[in-house]
Amino acid sequence: MAQEQISAIVIGGGITGLSTAYRLRQEAEERDIPLKITLLEASNNVGGVLQTEHRDGFILEHGPDAFITTKPWGKALCEELCISDKLIGTNPRVRRSFVVRKGKMLPVPEGFYMMAPGSFGPFIRSPIFSLWGKFRIALDLFIPRRSDTGDESVANFVRRRLGKQAFERMAQPMIGGIYTSDAENLSLNATFPRFLDMEQEHGSIIKALLAQKRKAAQTSRDTSRHTSGARYSLFQSFTAGMQTLTDTLADRLSDCIRLQKRVNTIQQGESDVGWIVCLDDGEELEAELVCIALPAHHTAKLLSTVSPTLAEKLSAVPYKSSITVNLAFRREDVLHPLNGMGFVVPITEGLNIVGCSFSSVKFENRAPTDHVLLRAFVGENAYIIDEGTDTDKLVAAVLKEVTELLGIRNDPIFSVVSKHSEAMAQYLVGHKKVISDIEHLVENFSGLALAGNAYHGIGIPDCINSGQQAALKLLKTL
Numbered sequence: 001m002a003q004e005q006i007s008a009i010v011i012g013g014g015i016t017g018l019s020t021a022y023r024l025r026q027e028a029e030e031r032d033i034p035l036k037i038t039l040l041e042a043s044n045n046v047g048g049v050l051q052t053e054h055r056d057g058f059i060l061e062h063g064p065d066a067f068i069t070t071k072p073w074g075k076a077l078c079e080e081l082c083i084s085d086k087l088i089g090t091n092p093r094v095r096r097s098f099v100v101r102k103g104k105m106l107p108v109p110e111g112f113y114m115m116a117p118g119s120f121g122p123f124i125r126s127p128i129f130s131l132w133g134k135f136r137i138a139l140d141l142f143i144p145r146r147s148d149t150g151d152e153s154v155a156n157f158v159r160r161r162l163g164k165q166a167f168e169r170m171a172q173p174m175i176g177g178i179y180t181s182d183a184e185n186l187s188l189n190a191t192f193p194r195f196l197d198m199e200q201e202h203g204s205i206i207k208a209l210l211a212q213k214r215k216a217a218q219t220s221r222d223t224s225r226h227t228s229g230a231r232y233s234l235f236q237s238f239t240a241g242m243q244t245l246t247d248t249l250a251d252r253l254s255d256c257i258r259l260q261k262r263v264n265t266i267q268q269g270e271s272d273v274g275w276i277v278c279l280d281d282g283e284e285l286e287a288e289l290v291c292i293a294l295p296a297h298h299t300a301k302l303l304s305t306v307s308p309t310l311a312e313k314l315s316a317v318p319y320k321s322s323i324t325v326n327l328a329f330r331r332e333d334v335l336h337p338l339n340g341m342g343f344v345v346p347i348t349e350g351l352n353i354v355g356c357s358f359s360s361v362k363f364e365n366r367a368p369t370d371h372v373l374l375r376a377f378v379g380e381n382a383y384i385i386d387e388g389t390d391t392d393k394l395v396a397a398v399l400k401e402v403t404e405l406l407g408i409r410n411d412p413i414f415s416v417v418s419k420h421s422e423a424m425a426q427y428l429v430g431h432k433k434v435i436s437d438i439e440h441l442v443e444n445f446s447g448l449a450l451a452g453n454a455y456h457g458i459g460i461p462d463c464i465n466s467g468q469q470a471a472l473k474l475l476k477t478l
C-alpha cells in the first residue's frame with residue numbers, strides 16, 4: 001500500500017529557507033519518505049539579502065559578498081550542489097586592509113587579528129596606536145585570565161585585556177563591520193567565542209595568536225604570515241557573484257517554490273496535530289511539518305497566537321538595518337592605489353560609512369578593465385539615516401566621505417543603494433541563554449522548527465547549517 005503523503009512548509013526563501021527545503025528534499029529522497037515540500041516566499045524572488053546584479057560589465061553585490069570557509073557548511077553545500085568550480089577566493093596579491101585614523105587611511109599591521117597583534121615588528125611600527133596604547137596592548141601578556149566565566153560584552157573584553165585604543169581604533173571598527181552593531185552590547189561568547197578560548201587556554205590573546213602562528217608555520221609554510229586584518233584567503237565568493245548559490249538551490253527546488261506568498265500567521269491544526277499556515281492573501285495551507293526560516297522579529301509575529309511567550313522571547317533578539325552603496329568609477333578617477341581589500345572606520349571618526357570594500361580588487365572580474373567597483377557600508381547609527389534616508393542625499397553623503405579618503409576626482413559612472421531593513425541579528429550579552437530558552441519552548445510543538453540568523457551565527461555558513469539542522473529535526477519527528 002502506498003504511504004500517505006506528508007506535507008512540509010518552509011517559510012522564507014533566503015539562504016536559510018532554501019537550505020532547509022533542499023535538505024528536506026535530499027533526506028526524503030534518500031529515506032524514501034513521500035514528502036511534499038512547499039517553500040513560501042513573500043517577495044517576487046528568492047535569496048533574501050543575498051542578491052547579485054550584473055550591470056555594464058560590473059558585478060554588484062547588494063548584500064553579502066563572500067562567505068568564510070572555516071565554518072564548513074558553505075563549502076560542503078557547494079560541493080554537494082557541484083558548484084565548487086565556480087568558487088573564487090579573494091585576491092592573494094592584496095591581503096591587507098586599512099583603518100581610518102584622523103581622516104587618513106592607515107594599513108592594519110601585518111599579523112594583527114581584530115584586536116591584538118600576532119606579530120610584533122609591524123605592530124610596533126604602526127602609527128595607529130600611541131606609545132601608551134602599544135604598551136597597554138602588550139600588558140595582555142601579563143593580565144591574568146578572568147575567573148568568572150559568565151558572558152561579557154566584546155567591548156568589555158577588549159578593554160579589559162588590551163585597553164581602550166585596541167578597542168576604539170581596531171576591534172570596534174572591525175567588529176562593527178561584521179555585525180553592523182555596537183560592540184558595547186555584543187556578547188563575546190555568542191559572537192567570538194574563540195577569543196574567550198584563547199584567554200582561557202593561553203592566559204593572553206597575544207600568546208594565543210603567537211602560538212597559532214607557530215602552528216600554522218609548522219603545517220603550511222607561510223600563508224598566514226603575510227596576512228593582516230581578517231584572514232582573507234579564507235573568504236570565498238563565486239565567479240558570477242554570490243547569487244550563484246541561491247540560484248542553484250532555487251533551480252533544484254523550482255517545483256516547490258511559491259513566490260509572492262507572505263505568511264501572516266501560523267496556527268496549530270485540529271486537536272493540536274499539524275499546522276495551518278495562513279497567508280496574507282487569505283489562502284490557508286495545512287502541513288505536518290513547518291520550518292520558519294525568517295529573521296526573529298518576523299518569526300515572533302507568525303507565532304504570536306500559538307505561543308505569546310515564545311513570540312516574546314524571539315522579539316528579544318534585536319535586529320539592525322544597514323545600507324550598501326555600490327559605486328562604479330573609471331580607474332583614473334580614483335587616486336588611491338587601492339592596494340588592499342578595503343577599509344573600516346572607527347565610530348570615533350564620526351563618519352556615516354562604517355567601511356568600504358574595494359570590490360573589484362578583492363575579487364577578480366567585478367569591474368571592466370580600467371574601472372573599479374567600490375562598496376561602502378552605512379550602519380544604523382549613521383547621522384544621514386536621521387534625514388529620512390533619501391537615496392540622493394545618502395549617495396551624496398557617502399561619496400563625500402569616500403572622496404576625501406580615496407581622492408576621487410569625478411562622479412561615479414553609477415551608484416546603487418541597497419537598503420536592508422532589520423536584517424542583521426544582534427547577539428547581545430546573554431544571547432545564548434535567550435536562544436536556549438527559545439529552543440526549549442519550541443520543543444513543546446511537534447513538527448515545528450525555527451532557523452535563521454537569530455540563533456547560532458549570522459554568517460551564510462551558519463544560516464545554511466541552521467536550515468539543515470531544522471530539516472533533520474523535522475524529519476526526526478515523523
Ligand SMILES: Cc1cc2nc3c(=O)[nH]c(=O)nc-3n(C[C@H](O)[C@H](O)[C@H](O)COP(=O)(O)OP(=O)(O)OC[C@H]3O[C@@H](n4cnc5c(N)ncnc54)[C@H](O)[C@@H]3O)c2cc1C
Pocket residue numbers: 011012013014015016017040041042043045046047048049050062063064065066067068261262263264293294295298322323324420423424451452453458459460461463
Ligand atoms: C548587508 C549585509 C551584508 C552581509 N554580508 C555577509 C557576508 O559577506 N558574509 C556572510 O557570511 N554573511 C553576510 N551577511 C549575513 C547573511 O547574509 C545573512 O545573515 C543571511 O543571508 C540571512 O539569510 P536568511 O535566509 O536567514 O534571511 P533573509 O535573507 O532575510 O531571508 C528571509 C526571506 O524571508 C522572506 N520573508 C520575510 N517575511 C516573510 C513572510 N512573512 N512570509 C514569507 N516570506 C517572508 C524575505 O522576503 C526573505 O526573502 C550580510 C548581511 C547583510 C544584511
